[in-house]
Amino acid sequence: MSPTRIVSLVPSLTELLFDLGLGRSVVGRTRFCIHPGEFVEKVPVVGGTKNPRLDKIRKLAPDLIIANKEENRKEDVEELQKDFEVMVTEIDTIDEALFAIHDIGWTCGVQDQAKELISKIRQQMEQVPDEPPMSTAYFIWRDPWMSVGRDTYIHSVLDHWKLKNVYGSQTRYPKTTLHELSLKKPELILLSSEPYPFKEKHIAEVSEFCPGSSVVLVNGEWFSWYGSRMLKAFSQLNILRKAIS
Known part of the structure; x- marks a missing residue:
């Protein structure tokens, strides 16, 4: 069953959730999650990326929390994992970023939207101008x-x-x-x-x-x-x- 109550602790992935059509499922975000502005401002803030308010997150009763190895602190993630499903992304390359889109799309039941987005991104990657390094x-x-x-x-x-x-x-x-x-x-x-x-x-x-x-x-x-x-x-x-x- 796809998650219906998502807390995102990663600004760029909060934006991704909305662009995949999952905005109604996002129930919590960090104060650095500022895109898309006209929609995300309606979502409750649970602190920052490095200092999330765990008490606020618990009150939201999420069925999925999205985190990132670099953006978020290990101790916060481990504490949340005791009570909730936490997807921890690790993104150090473009390929890993594309995999994260695929993984989130599959987990949240929007595989087709994720696949289409990845295809469009790859098209842009193929259009790098033929210029010397x-x-x-x-x-x-x-x-x-x-x-x-x-x-x-x-x-x-x-x-x-x-x-x-x-x-x-x-x-x-x-x-x-x-x-x-x-x-x-x-x-x-x-x-x-x-x-x-x-x-x-x-x-x-x-x-x-x-x-x-x-x-x-x-x-x-x-x-x-x-x-x-x-x-x-x-x-x-x-x-x-x-x-x-």
């Missing part, structure tokens, strides 16, 4: 400066669009400095809108150390949100990839 640094944080390593979903996205991650030899989210960045001489530097809200003023700061690099502000959701957001994001990445070459 570019050495790239992608930043998610400032003070300390933090980039992305090879075992992250963002790295997988960069790689598919032939943006060769200059921090790809490292893991997770390596700390660095602008001086260290300058030694890598990336052709392209991407400053993400999230989690750190990079602005125009930061372009000048980075360019001072890397005058030979193109520095671009980008929408972090295009690179870090999986689920149904991949469809729109990948379409935008195809446009971006052609524009920066």
